[in-house]
Amino acid sequence: GRPENPVWVARRAGASGAMLVPDGWPSPYPTEGLAIEPALTKAITRQESNFDTEAISSANARGLMQLLPATAQQVARRLNTPHQLPWLQANPAHNLRLGSAYLDQMIGRFGGTWPFAIAAYNAGPGRVDEWLQTYGDPRQGRPAMLDWMEQIPFGETRNYVQRVMENVAVYRALAGVNAPHPMAAWLR
Incomplete structure (x- = not known):
């Protein structure tokens, strides 16, 4: 089946505690x-x-990592890689490459601080x-990182992070990656 179906079912089950x-x-x-x-x-x-490779948001973000066309174009140019708008949905590897490169750029911009980079991926670095x-x-x-995250004024972005x-x-646990929780540095 389509990979988005089990995710949808899992989200519904999670709302019930399963x-x-x-x-x-x-x-x-x-x-x-990939870059990250x-x-x-x-x-x-x-x-x-x-x-869902075919996903298009109300803001016109496209494909797996929901890239805006202008962002995808900028990242492709920076990577010196060919790019066409339809590839954001038709070519999962292309979408993942551009999306991970953009997220890596945000991680760099915010000094390796994932919560900031993730918020920037969703709401923009200027925000x-x-x-x-x-x-x-x-x-x-x-403030403490958890407090900062709770103060994000956009409910969608707060939940997203x-x-x-x-x-x-x-995903780390499923891959058997023995790494600290990504928030460990901020939970002291």
Whole structure:
């Protein structure tokens, strides 16, 4: 079947308190060799599109990692790779390559701090800069990272960051990756 169907079923089951692991966290497309850790690529993809290659958002973001056409074009240009708009949906490997490269760019921009990079992937880096000015920077000690995440004024983005971080932990566990939880550094 289609990879997005088990994710949808798992989300429904999760609302009732049941965890459908591993079915609800599929890995239908290769993510090794991309710009970022495979667990993060899968976590973003699960949250963005439920692994639906044909997904198009109301903002016109497309494909697995829900790239806006202008963002995809900029990333392709930076990578010096050919790009055509239909490839965002027709070519999963192309979408994953551009999406992971863009997320890697956000990780670099925010000094390796995944919650900021994930929020930027969803709401834009300018918004995250704004929120760091307004609410403070957890990298400088105040507020605590969890408090900063709870202060994200967009409910969609706040939930998005939390779900992606949860998904990373699940994907790492499924892959047998013995790494600390992605929030471990912020939970001291």
